[in-house]
Amino acid sequence: MKIVILGPAHPLRGGIAIFNERLARQFQNEGHDVTIYSFSLQYPDFLFPGTTQYSSEPAPADLNINIKVNSINPINWLAVGNEIKNLRPDLVVVRYWLPLIGPALGTILRRIKSNKQTKIVCIADNVVPHEKRFGDHAFTKYFIKPVDAFITMSEKVLSDLRMFTQTKPAILQPHPLYDVFGNAVSKQEARTHLGIDQTTFVFLFFGFIRKYKGLDMLLEAFAQLKNPKILNPNSKLLIAGEFYEDRKQYDELIEKLQLKDDLILKTEFIADSEVKYYLCAADAVVQPYRNATQSGVTPLAYHFEIPMIVTNVGGLPAFVPHGKVGLVCEPTVDAIAAAMQEYMQTGSEQFLPYLRDEKKKYGWDKMTAAVLQLAASV
Numbered sequence: 001m002k003i004v005i006l007g008p009a010h011p012l013r014g015g016i017a018i019f020n021e022r023l024a025r026q027f028q029n030e031g032h033d034v035t036i037y038s039f040s041l042q043y044p045d046f047l048f049p050g051t052t053q054y055s056s057e058p059a060p061a062d063l064n065i066n067i068k069v070n071s072i073n074p075i076n077w078l079a080v081g082n083e084i085k086n087l088r089p090d091l092v093v094v095r096y097w098l099p100l101i102g103p104a105l106g107t108i109l110r111r112i113k114s115n116k117q118t119k120i121v122c123i124a125d126n127v128v129p130h131e132k133r134f135g136d137h138a139f140t141k142y143f144i145k146p147v148d149a150f151i152t153m154s155e156k157v158l159s160d161l162r163m164f165t166q167t168k169p170a171i172l173q174p175h176p177l178y179d180v181f182g183n184a185v186s187k188q189e190a191r192t193h194l195g196i197d198q199t200t201f202v203f204l205f206f207g208f209i210r211k212y213k214g215l216d217m218l219l220e221a222f223a224q225l226k227n228p229k230i231l232n233p234n235s236k237l238l239i240a241g242e243f244y245e246d247r248k249q250y251d252e253l254i255e256k257l258q259l260k261d262d263l264i265l266k267t268e269f270i271a272d273s274e275v276k277y278y279l280c281a282a283d284a285v286v287q288p289y290r291n292a293t294q295s296g297v298t299p300l301a302y303h304f305e306i307p308m309i310v311t312n313v314g315g316l317p318a319f320v321p322h323g324k325v326g327l328v329c330e331p332t333v334d335a336i337a338a339a340m341q342e343y344m345q346t347g348s349e350q351f352l353p354y355l356r357d358e359k360k361k362y363g364w365d366k367m368t369a370a371v372l373q374l375a376a377s378v
Contacts, residue, residue: 002033004084006105007095009038009065011054013269015296016095016125022180024063026364036063037084041070057272071104081111089118091375097125102139109146119375122147126293127160140164148378151370154294154315169378173370174319175294177303177362181275184304190280196264201235201344204282207297208244214288214311214331215239216253221337223257238264240278279304284343288336292316302359307351309339324354
C-alpha cells in the first residue's frame with residue numbers, strides 16, 4: 001500500500017514524533033511505501049512551553065519525511081492537502097493530540113478525501129486535552145468529520161471520542177513499546193554514566209513536567225518517607241525532564257520540604273541517546289498523575305523492564321496490573337507515599353517475570369495490523 005503518516009517527525013522532537021517514525025519503519029518492514037508529512041511550524045513559539053521544539057539528533061536516513069505543514073497558515077493547509085490528494089495514497093494515518101492543530105489537520109484531510117480513494121485512520125492520543133482552552137470542542141469536531149475510523153490507546157480516550165461521534169468505527173489498541181532508544185544497559189553502567197551512587201535506591205519521575213502529571217504530589221509523598229525508619233537514607237528521587245510550566249512553584253516546594261539533598265534534578269530535555277541511562281538507573285518509575293489518558297512513559301518502562309508505581313487514573317492501571325508489573329495507588333499524597341514504601345520493602349524481583357511476559361503484548365506489528373484491519377473495514 002501507499003501510506004502517508006500525517007503528524008510530527010524529525011526535526012521535531014518528543015514522543016509523538018518518535019512514535020510516527022517507528023510506525024513508519026514498521027509499515028516499511030511489512031513492504032509498504034511510506035511517506036511522513038510533518039510540520040514546518042507545529043506551534044508558534046509563544047504557545048510552546050519548552051525550550052525548543054527541535055531535536056539535536058541527526059535526521060533518520062531510512063525515512064521519507066516531508067516537512068511541510070504550517071499549523072497556522074490556511075493557505076498552506078490547502079496546498080498540503082492538495083499535494084497529498086494528488087499522491088492518491090491508499091491510506092493516511094493521522095495523529096491527533098491537541099485541538100489546536102484540529103483546523104489545520106481537518107482542512108488537509110478534507111482536501112485529501114476529495115480524491116474519493118484515500119482512507120483516513122486517526123490514531124488519537126487525546127480527544128479532550130489535559131488543559132482545556134477556548135475552542136477545543138469546535139476544533140476537535142471539525143477535525144473528526146473527514147476521518148473514517150479511529151484508534152485510541154486507552155479506554156478514556158475511546159470514551160471521550162464517543163462524545164463527538166457515535167457511529168464511526170473506533171477500537172482500542174495499546175501503545176506499543178518504545179524500542180528505539182537502544183537496549184538496556186546494566187544498572188551499574190547507567191549510574192556510572194549519570195554519576196549516581198551505586199548503593200542509592202532511585203525512584204524516577206521521567207518526562208515533561210506539567211501540572212496534571214502530579215510531580216508536586218510526588219515531592220510531598222517522598223518527603224513523608226524521609227523518616228529514617230521508613231526510607232533508606234540513601235534513597236533519591238531522580239527527576240528527568242523539562243519543565244513545561246513555571247518551575248518556581250516546584251523550587252519553592254522543594255525548599256519548603258527540605259528535599260534539596262534528596263533529589264537528583266536533570267530538568268532539561270533528555271536526548272534520545274541518553275534515555276536508556278535514566279531508565280536503567282532506576283529501581284522504579286513513578287507516574288503520580290492527577291489525570292491521564294495513556295502515557296508514553298509506561299511503554300518505555302516496559303521496554304527497559306523497570307517496574308512502575310502509577311496512580312489509578314485514565315488508562316494507567318489497565319497497562320500496569322497491580323502487584324504484577326508494579327503497584328497502583330490512588331492519586332493522593334498519602335497513597336503515593338504508601339506505595340513507594342511498599343515497593344522499597346518488597347523490591348523489584350517479584351515484578352520482573354510478569355513484566356517480561358506482559359511486554360510481549362505491545363509489539364508494533366500489532367499496531368500496524370490494527371490500522372490496516374480498521375482501514376479495510378471502512
